[in-house]
Amino acid sequence: MRTKLKCEEEVLVVQHIRKEGEKGHPCTHRFVLGMANDILRARCKREHITFQPVGKNWSGRFVERHSNQIKTYWTKSLQGVRAKSVCPSVLEGWNGLREKAQHGDFTDGTPILPENIANMDETSWLPSVRQTCRVIGPAGRKIQYEVESGLRENITMIGTIMADGTSTRPIVIFKGANLQTRWGTGDPDHNIANA
Numbered sequence: 001m002r003t004k005l006k007c008e009e010e011v012l013v014v015q016h017i018r019k020e021g022e023k024g025h026p027c028t029h030r031f032v033l034g035m036a037n038d039i040l041r042a043r044c045k046r047e048h049i050t051f052q053p054v055g056k057n058w059s060g061r062f063v064e065r066h067s068n069q070i071k072t073y074w075t076k077s078l079q080g081v082r083a084k085s086v087c088p089s090v091l092e093g094w095n096g097l098r099e100k101a102q103h104g105d106f107t108d109g110t111p112i113l114p115e116n117i118a119n120m121d122e123t124s125w126l127p128s129v130r131q132t133c134r135v136i137g138p139a140g141r142k143i144q145y146e147v148e149s150g151l152r153e154n155i156t157m158i159g160t161i162m163a164d165g166t167s168t169r170p171i172v173i174f175k176g177a178n179l180q181t182r183w184g185t186g187d188p189d190h191n192i193a194n195a
Contacts (some may be wrong), residue, residue, distance in 0.1 A: 003065075004054050009039050014066050021137030026075060026144050028135050029059040036062070063136055073144035075135050114163035124156040 003010065013035055017027050027035075037053045044051040046179045063070055135146040153175050161167040 004040060004052075004058065007045075008067070009043075010062070013039070013062070014069050017136050018138045021070075021135075021144060024072065024145050026135035026137045028133060032059040032062065032136055049060050059136070065137065069139050071139045071141075072134055073137055073141070075133055076143050076145055086162055091147060115166065117163035118160050119163070120158060120160040122156055122158045124154040 005013065013032065016035065017032065033056070036058060040053065041051050054185060063072055064169055100106060102112050102117065135144055156173040158171040158173070159167070
């Protein structure tokens with residue numbers, strides 16, 4: 001199959017796409033087209049031949065050719081603070097500490113009971129509608145996250161479930177300078193005053 005880029009050049013483009021996707025900075029089709037044209041332009045200059053850019057549909061065919069390594073996704077935002085903690089060494093270290101604590105290695109040897117082990121998760125969303133875009137990232141994923149600045153105001157919901165299957169009531173957090181008593185209307189636990 002004839003391609004504009006040489007095999008070794010395509011390998012470099014695939015590696016770059018995978019690396020950037022793993023870091024939370026997935027490549028758009030436009031970026032991949034620009035990268036391919038930059039590589040071609042540099043080679044044409046070195047070899048003293050006329051530069052012919054890739055076509056507008058080149059990136060789609062490129063992804064198909066390398067579908068075992070890259071694919072297209074709709075992005076899902078991931079705050080920059082959370083993205084920095086998503087790396088194998090941090091996760092392995094955290095899992096090691098969790099297992100030691102769970103087996104009582106940091107105390108008198110008494111293991112932690114399931115009703116005392118909690119998994120808390122939070123999700124947040126912006127009041128305004130966020131746009132997603134089509135990007136190219138490493139194959140084998142269900143979602144391709146895209147790092148965002150995290151500087152925008154948002155609404156956060158926190159849910160907690162214990163290892164024995166019980167759970168706590170969810171918490172919803174809004175940004176506000178002053179507590180308004182009407183927010184607690186209808187709250188059966190009267191937790192709004194304690195927030």
